Amino acid sequence: MTTTVIEGDCDARFEPVRRAFAENFASRDEIGAAVAVTLHNRPVVDLWSGFADLERTRPWQRDTIVNVYSTTKAMTAICALRLVDQGRLDLDAPVALYWPEFADAGKAEIPVRWLLSHRAGLAAVGRVLPNEALYDWDAMIAALAAQEPWWRPGEQHGYHAVTYGWLVGELVRRITGVSLGTFFRDELAEPLGLDFHIGLADEQHGRVADMSSIPLELPADGNDRSLASVILADPEGVAAKAFINPASLLLGPNNAAWRRAEIPGANGHSTARALARIYGALAAGGSVDGHRVLSPDAIESAATEQSTGRDLVLQVNTRFGLGFMLPQPDEADMRFGTGPGAFGHPGAGGSFAFADPASGLGFAYVMNRMGPHILLDPRAIALLEAAQSCA
Numbered sequence: 397m398t399t400t401v402i403e404g405d406c407d408a409r410f411e412p413v414r415r416a417f418a419e420n421f422a423s424r425d426e427i428g429a430a431v432a433v434t435l436h437n438r439p440v441v442d443l444w445s446g447f448a449d450l451e452r453t454r455p456w457q458r459d460t461i462v463n464v465y466s467t468t469k470a471m472t473a474i475c476a477l478r479l480v481d482q483g484r485l486d487l488d489a490p491v492a493l494y495w496p497e498f499a500d501a502g503k504a505e506i507p508v509r510w511l512l513s514h515r516a517g518l519a520a521v522g523r524v525l526p527n528e529a530l531y532d533w534d535a536m537i538a539a540l541a542a543q544e545p546w547w548r549p550g551e552q553h554g555y556h557a558v559t560y561g562w563l564v565g566e567l568v569r570r571i572t573g574v575s576l577g578t579f580f581r582d583e584l585a586e587p588l589g590l591d592f593h594i595g596l597a598d599e600q601h602g603r604v605a606d607m608s609s610i611p612l613e614l615p616a617d618g619n620d621r622s623l624a625s626v627i628l629a630d631p632e633g634v635a636a637k638a639f640i641n642p643a644s645l646l647l648g649p650n651n652a653a654w655r656r657a658e659i660p661g662a663n664g665h666s667t668a669r670a671l672a673r674i675y676g677a678l679a680a681g682g683s684v685d686g687h688r689v690l691s692p693d694a695i696e697s698a699a700t701e702q703s704t705g706r707d708l709v710l711q712v713n714t715r716f717g718l719g720f721m722l723p724q725p726d727e728a729d730m731r732f733g734t735g736p737g738a739f740g741h742p743g744a745g746g747s748f749a750f751a752d753p754a755s756g757l758g759f760a761y762v763m764n765r766m767g768p769h770i771l772l773d774p775r776a777i778a779l780l781e782a783a784q785s786c787a
Contacts, residue, residue: 404430404443404458409786413441416782420775421446428456428605429763429775430668433783434676436756437684441783442669448605448764461591461665462605462762463649465743466557468594468664472564473512473719474674475579477694484571487512487697487718491563494570501544510550511563512718513702517545518563519556519709520637527644531657533575536562546634547708553716554708557638558645561661564719577658587687590674592666595658604665606650610745611768622768623744626711635709662744668760671749675740676758679751695753699739710770729771732759732780734787746773748780755787 400421406414410433420426428446432439448454448462479485485494487509492499498506503516510516521539529535540562547554556563565576572579577595585592593600610623627636640646649655654663677684682695690698698717707714715722715730720739724730732738733752740750740759745766750759759780767773772780 400445402443402445405439405441406443407440410441410783412782412786413779414443416778417443417445420778424775424778425765426763426775427452427608427765428460428462429761429765430456430460431761431779432668432672432759434672434679434758435787437676437680437758439669439672441672444668450606450608450764456605457603459591459603459667460605461593461600461603461667462747462764463607463654464664464666464671464747464762465662465745467666467671467741467743467747467749467762469560469661470720470741470749471580471584471592471594471664471674472561472568472576472660473698474584474690475568475576476508476512476564477690477698477718478583479568479571480697481691481694485567491516491567494567495541497538497541500541503545503549506545506549508567509702509718511556511560511567513716514553514556514560514707515550515703516556516563517547517549517554518543518559519546519554520559520634521641522546522637525642527642530642530644530659531653533562533658537566540566552708553703553705553714554634555638555710555714556661557709558659558661559638561659565658565660575658576660584674584689585670588674588677588684588689590666590670592664592670592674594660594664596655596665598652598656600665601652601655604655605764607648607745607764608766609648610766623770624768626709626770629711635711638709666762668749668762671760671762672758674758675749675751675760679753679756679758681753695751696737699737699753712770727771729769729777732772732784734784742772742776746775748772748776750780752784752787755784757783757787759783
């Protein structure tokens with residue numbers, strides 16, 4: 397048996413994370429991946445291994461970036477919360493105050509808070525959209541402005557799997573005059589030195605790891621909660637349309653159009669190192685190296701429960717703060733953090749990052765083999781449990 401070479405650095409105190417990372421390659425069919433951890437804003441784990449291509453010919457490098465799907469949503473939420481910190485966005489004001497066209501189809505009273513907490517009822521567009529709409533910001537914004545909510549807003553919640561990025565991103569654009577990806581780059585990525593991109597420049601495409609397809613079978617671990625089962629249960633329902641309308645969503649991320657576009661709910665490209673750095677700042681009061689990410693008040697609101705219970709889209713129990721998923725102690729695949737203030741976000745297939753203010757831990761895991769699980773993947777769970785045991 398070939399032994400996988402683990403590259404990078406790991407503090408001796410966090411050696412269990414290195415062992416768990418190696419075990420993912422030995423027994424959990426990892427192809428290429430990276431894991432990073434900060435403790436009180438100090439990097440303590442920065443590891444990578446495997447391959448950036450599915451043929452396993454191109455080694456994963458220190459600067460390999462990969463699509464992190466919905467892990468992107470947290471970065472989009474941070475952008476909105478920065479505007480709250482700056483007094484430019486009111487969480488309890490109607491969305492239509494900033495985006496007048498949004499008031500159509502009975503949406504005039506929906507507050508900003510409900511967009512961030514998946515309560516707006518706009519998890520999908522009902523009419524079939526052309527494939528090219530996925531890469532056309534104005535087309536998606538017009539479709540969402542015209543869309544009638546799938547449920548009575550505010551009364552229930554359901555995961556806005558891809559629409560979240562356009563909805564929150566358009567608020568940012570209306571207020572700032574620049575796109576979500578540009579705002580994130582100028583306000584966060586460049587000042588903090590984050591290798592995270594929402595809208596990837598063509599010259600960066602050569603660094604991107606290719607992603608496998610989402611498995612259509614049930615998870616081998618006996619967990620019957622799979623993304624494929626949710627989509628196939630009702631092909632005309634909100635869940636299916638959330639993930640496959642436009643149908644070009646099924647093409648996946650291994651193409652230039654996807655990498656180049658700004659899809660702030662799903663197409664961020666990042667290293668684990670970048671995610672751990674920004675989450676580490678959130679776990680340490682909101683700043684790193686003199687750069688403020690969010691105020692303590694904004695961090696507290698991010699981790700304050702806004703939605704809980706049965707998710708109308710994912711058909712499992714979920715908990716949300718403002719733009720972030722929250723731990724569920726009764727759910728084996730959503731236990732993270734050492735205290736009640738932890739918050740983070742997974743991405744389809746397995747990526748995951750979180751902040752734990754109680755321990756000062758910032759954690760991130762990225763990979764290119766897509767797993768089938770709706771919530772946390774066993775690979776991420778093994779790593780986060782190892783990291784928490786060392787904090």
